[in-house]
Amino acid sequence: MNAHLMTIIPVIVYLILSFGVAFWARRRSSAGDSSQGFIEEYFIGGRSMGGFVLAMTIIASYTSASSFVGGPGVAYRFGLSWVFLAMIQVPTTFLTLGVLGKRFAIMARKTQSVTLTDFLRARFQSEAVVILCSVALLIFFMAAMLAQFIGGARLFQAVTGYPYLVGLILFGLTVVLYTAVGGFRAVVLTDAIQGLVMAIAAVVVLFAVIKAGGGLEQCITTLKSIDPGLITPTGPKDVVPKPFILSFWILVGLGILGLPQTTQKCMAYRDSRAMHDAMIMGTLLIGFMILCAHLSGTLGRAVIPDLPAGDLAMPTLIVKLLSPFWAGVFIAGPLAAIMSTVDSMLLLASAAIIKDLYIQYKFDGDASKMTPISLKRMSLASTAVIGLLVFLAAIQPPDLLVWINLFAFGGLEAVYLWPIIMGLYWKRANASGAVCSIVFGTAAFFALTILKPDMGGVHAIVPTVAISFFAFVAGTYLTPPPADRIIQLFWGKIGDEPQPVSAGWRDGERTGPRARE
Numbered sequence: 001m002n003a004h005l006m007t008i009i010p011v012i013v014y015l016i017l018s019f020g021v022a023f024w025a026r027r028r029s030s031a032g033d034s035s036q037g038f039i040e041e042y043f044i045g046g047r048s049m050g051g052f053v054l055a056m057t058i059i060a061s062y063t064s065a066s067s068f069v070g071g072p073g074v075a076y077r078f079g080l081s082w083v084f085l086a087m088i089q090v091p092t093t094f095l096t097l098g099v100l101g102k103r104f105a106i107m108a109r110k111t112q113s114v115t116l117t118d119f120l121r122a123r124f125q126s127e128a129v130v131i132l133c134s135v136a137l138l139i140f141f142m143a144a145m146l147a148q149f150i151g152g153a154r155l156f157q158a159v160t161g162y163p164y165l166v167g168l169i170l171f172g173l174t175v176v177l178y179t180a181v182g183g184f185r186a187v188v189l190t191d192a193i194q195g196l197v198m199a200i201a202a203v204v205v206l207f208a209v210i211k212a213g214g215g216l217e218q219c220i221t222t223l224k225s226i227d228p229g230l231i232t233p234t235g236p237k238d239v240v241p242k243p244f245i246l247s248f249w250i251l252v253g254l255g256i257l258g259l260p261q262t263t264q265k266c267m268a269y270r271d272s273r274a275m276h277d278a279m280i281m282g283t284l285l286i287g288f289m290i291l292c293a294h295l296s297g298t299l300g301r302a303v304i305p306d307l308p309a310g311d312l313a314m315p316t317l318i319v320k321l322l323s324p325f326w327a328g329v330f331i332a333g334p335l336a337a338i339m340s341t342v343d344s345m346l347l348l349a350s351a352a353i354i355k356d357l358y359i360q361y362k363f364d365g366d367a368s369k370m371t372p373i374s375l376k377r378m379s380l381a382s383t384a385v386i387g388l389l390v391f392l393a394a395i396q397p398p399d400l401l402v403w404i405n406l407f408a409f410g411g412l413e414a415v416y417l418w419p420i421i422m423g424l425y426w427k428r429a430n431a432s433g434a435v436c437s438i439v440f441g442t443a444a445f446f447a448l449t450i451l452k453p454d455m456g457g458v459h460a461i462v463p464t465v466a467i468s469f470f471a472f473v474a475g476t477y478l479t480p481p482p483a484d485r486i487i488q489l490f491w492g493k494i495g496d497e498p499q500p501v502s503a504g505w506r507d508g509e510r511t512g513p514r515a516r517e
Helices: 003-028 035-044 051-062 065-078 080-089 092-110 116-124 127-160 164-212 216-226 242-251 254-258 260-267 272-303 310-321 324-330 332-362 372-394 401-425 431-451 461-477 484-491
Strands: none
Touching: 003 127, 003 164, 003 324, 003 332, 051 092, 051 164, 051 260, 051 272, 065 080, 065 127, 065 272, 065 310, 080 242, 080 272, 092 116, 092 254, 092 260, 092 272, 092 401, 092 484, 116 127, 116 260, 116 332, 116 401, 116 431, 116 484, 127 164, 127 310, 127 324, 127 332, 127 372, 127 401, 127 431, 164 216, 164 272, 164 310, 164 332, 164 372, 216 272, 242 254, 242 401, 242 461, 254 260, 254 401, 254 461, 260 332, 260 401, 272 310, 332 372, 401 431, 401 461, 431 461
8 A cells, every 4th residue: 555545544534533523522512502501612611621631631732833843843953952941831731720720710600701801801891901802812823823734734744745735724624623513522522632642642753763763872972973062951052042941931831821722721620629630630741742742853863864944853753763554643643732722722713703702792792692503603604714814824834833833822921921810819900900911011022023132042022021010010000999899709898808719619619509500
């Protein structure tokens, strides 16, 4: 049988499996007949995720083309310095759930929030905050999804030998359709499967690379002979300076609290036990996957030292070191990373259009004025249109996916980081502070990214986070405090200490007469 055909068969089977999960999720949906029921089911899965699924969907939503194609590609060029830098991402799940998890879930249930923008609307009571956040989400998600579409298509091209456009069409259609059909439940179930596939693929590829390079010690020796800088903490010619390492602690450390695709998951877990289980499992699994994937890229240079572009490292290693059939099986790992990020972003972008903008301003936030059938049709249409726009932009792809992805990450963090954290934990925080933070933070990020002033090796996100923080504090103190009804809603009675749980909830679990709903 033709080698290309042997490679593509497992990929096709994997894509069909994703469709199957979507249709199964749709049939198992517990949305009921109401419009509000459909919205809660479609966008947050009825708040029913257990620990394992929660851990896997946060990991899968966070890891992406940057983690399995772009990141190992940069590691191929910069050596062990980029592996060291990538490991800063290990606390992603622990930090997200530990800082935001319980309080965010409680407040989301208390305010009946289905999206992140719902929460910000309830907290700040400001149309300016809602519109700015929704527009920013759509813009930066489009950029992030562009990187994922390009990564998926390039991966398909490199492994199967079929044209880039064929891979783009196949990948784009699959992820858009299963997201549109199955909604949140399909996304988290496919994310769980994709997370397992990623973990297995990362290990297999790493062992194949080490074996082909003559063992770990020989691989390191070969890297040293190519360029001694490849085995240093700062890379060849100090390409990863210490200030840039600090930047990464902000960009993929603290900053992940401002990424909607991960923070949204904090609304949807079942109870506090699920959250605690997810914190442990997610931290261990994401560290394991990132280490294996980036080490594969670094050590792969000892096996294939002359690739023209770093982004080709992971797909080339898979094709060269594995048989065609197993290459097809394990290319599903990086493909899964890409799909699982795109599906979460598509769902949130669709929610921004339907829930945060259309229903809010057309029907004054009353979803019951739309029938479930019309909501389903609109969800399908909005997801398809967003997917089509990204597809068209990906036809002529730029290089170095990791930088596109980091730009989108930085933009989202400039907008969402402080409104989320301050909104949850600071009583005095108000709408003026949130608007100032969003406007000044986004302006600073764009200016620093475009003008590229000398910042001593610091990434633009570091001064951006500082500027947006001080803008939030200044805007808050220069204007009146939030209304008493907002304080009562989020913290109980005026003058009381903040309450850790809301009425009807105990330790993150529903109690009382609605407990069995």
